[in-house]
Amino acid sequence: MQAAITVTPAQLPDVLLNVAVVRPVFVWGAPGIGKSSLVRSFADSLGLDCVTLLGTQLAPEDLIGVPQIVDGRSRFAPPVSIARETPYCLFLDELNASSPEVQKAFYSLILDRRIGEYELPAGSVVIGAGNRATDNALARPMASALLNRLVHVHLSASARDWLAWAAGAGIHPWVLDYLLNRPDHLWTAPPKTEEPFSTPRSWHMLSDALHSYGDEVDDETVRILAFGTLTASHASTFRAFVKTVRNAFGLEAVLKGEANWPAAPQDRDLLYFLAETFRARLVKELSADKASASPAARQLAYRGKALLVELAEISLEVAQIVIASDDDGRPVLPSWFLVEVTRDLPRLVAARS
Known part of the structure; x- marks a missing residue:
């Protein structure tokens, strides 16, 4: 994705503070300019734990969990790192480097803030980040259905x-x-x-x-x-x-x-x-x-x-x-x-x- 308008690292926290609390945000930018550290610092500023999931290391079951039998019925149990009772920052790093199957598994989590029967606690924020295909980094085309579920912000390096x-x-x-x-x-x-x-x-x-x-x-x-x-x-x-x-x-x-x-x-x-x-x-x-x-x-x-x-x-x-x-x-x-x-x-x- 090409950027028509970019924000600097100093501007990004204010954008996240006003947008990420109501809609999921995706931060685009070249490798090494500080995307991950800025998101973690933002979570710290809100007093939220930052749970990082690396798209390149995920399989669909790492998100939706595995089926369990409860009272004679099956249901999926999401992993403990995600299924928390208190608000937190869910950081989906290298999201656009994940496989199409993993990207699809993120749909409901990003749009509805839900995985199966589990719903993110009120006050949680969802932020994704990734490199652009033009950066010669590992990046896959993002499905339009996923692309349209995110507010996109392009980060530039600022000396x-x-x-x-x-x-x-x-x-x-x-x-x-x-x-x-x-x-x-x-x-x-x-x-x-x-x-x-x-x-x-x-x-x-x-x-x-x-x-x-x-x-x-x-x-x-x-x-x-x-x-x-x-x-x-x-x-x-x-x-x-x-x-x-x-x-x-x-x-x-x-x-x-x-x-x-x-x-x-x-x-x-x-x-x-x-x-x-x-x-x-x-x-x-x-x-x-x-x-x-x-x-x-x-x-x-x-x-x-x-x-x-x-x-x-x-x-x-x-x-x-x-x-x-x-x-x-x-x-x-x-x-x-x-x-x-x-x-x-x-x-x-x-x-x-």
Whole structure:
């Protein structure tokens, strides 16, 4: 299912509070963006136990139960995890990954809040979640009869929401500081090949692994952990970022003239990282209209042109990364800055020769 409108993790609890208490809700979203943890946190906020059923691990009898003979008649006895006397949150995780038979078994539970003779206690909520077929995750087409029984909400990853949560959740300082500088690296679309990719969940895993190793973790271990959890390009820049932290060497020092671009061959990953961070700084601080640019932004633009010359002397390829267009060929940096770069670079090169 494709999303026309999405909600952020910060918006989802309010939607669930007002909708899930009256109608079952299905939360769509890419792997690793926090669907399951958000539902469990929502249940905790209501003081409800959260009973999770994984669609990929269910058979129809796991829901409807098995027949028993009572007073000469047969009746189905639903499992004890579902048949509770007090209100709870029934979380149907990976619902759309379950078999058609299991999906069919959910019909009455979702629409009528009933399994056989058992009815969910008043005050219970039913929430489903699953990945989209476009995420290269296990997902089956959802039957129209089941689809029409749910209110559908599409969740998107939000760097702002995740960073606000991470600040108080014990996330490793390297991970937190890196994503404060590169929030665009929090999430990437799942690749078509079997390889790690960046999500809020994978950054959390990297944080846990770094905490486990402690402060003395060496560079090779950082490389192994980063490439084992993140998109390869993100892993490379994260490793370079850790080098800057450990050596107190960063973009600010370069901008202030307190340090030069790293030129040693063994520091090429660090050079790439600083160049990408420099590009992100220019994108963030340079306004589209030069007339509205602040004095600080004008100073950054002036200093930036000189730094581009210095960077090109080390690697023209890396310098081009700073001013490159996006994947669709559209300029990322303001046109006025690019015009000034084209105009002033020959003069700046001549001044350095």
